[in-house]
Amino acid sequence: MRRTYSILLLTGLIAVCIASWAQQAKKKTTKVFMPPVYLGNSGYTGGAIRKAEFDQLLKQGLQAHDSLGNKYRIVGFDFSYAERNLYEDSSANLVVLADFSSEYCTGDTISSDISQSTEDKPSLYDRTKAGDTAYFSNILLTTCPGNTILTIPDTVTILGRDMKFVITK
Numbered sequence: 001m002r003r004t005y006s007i008l009l010l011t012g013l014i015a016v017c018i019a020s021w022a023q024q025a026k027k028k029t030t031k032v033f034m035p036p037v038y039l040g041n042s043g044y045t046g047g048a049i050r051k052a053e054f055d056q057l058l059k060q061g062l063q064a065h066d067s068l069g070n071k072y073r074i075v076g077f078d079f080s081y082a083e084r085n086l087y088e089d090s091s092a093n094l095v096v097l098a099d100f101s102s103e104y105c106t107g108d109t110i111s112s113d114i115s116q117s118t119e120d121k122p123s124l125y126d127r128t129k130a131g132d133t134a135y136f137s138n139i140l141l142t143t144c145p146g147n148t149i150l151t152i153p154d155t156v157t158i159l160g161r162d163m164k165f166v167i168t169k
Helices: 002-026 051-060
Strands: 037-039 047-050 062-065 071-088 094-106 133-143 163-168
Touching: 037 051, 037 133, 037 163, 047 051, 051 163, 062 133
Parallel strands: 047 163
Antiparallel strands: 037 062, 062 071, 071 094, 071 133, 133 163
């Protein structure tokens, strides 16, 4: 009787191991190609950046190229900006909160709605300060003519890597 239970237990354990191994074999990881995107004509792909340098590079727009030298044209991207401001709550305590603004920008530069000042609203370049954060996400790219190494047709749109910049002094 004891031997029968041992055989059944061993058979069940083998069945569980085989089922687990089969599920592991099914899961094949595929790498998605996402070219890096750079702020302006620089090597910045995210991280801490000084205010003056951020403003200067943002005016240049976004650029994308891979390690093989293939260039990509920026179709558009989502730009989000978290501006830290000091507020007073209902108990008269000072609280630092972030005001978020977001906009879809076509092409490789931010739209004129946020880059140019009006009489009721300053431009983004006037508002940037230490502690603010800029996000570039959903960056759509197409290949540029003349890329001989890539086999992606010009009509295919791919995503570039997202960027996050924290502005410092």
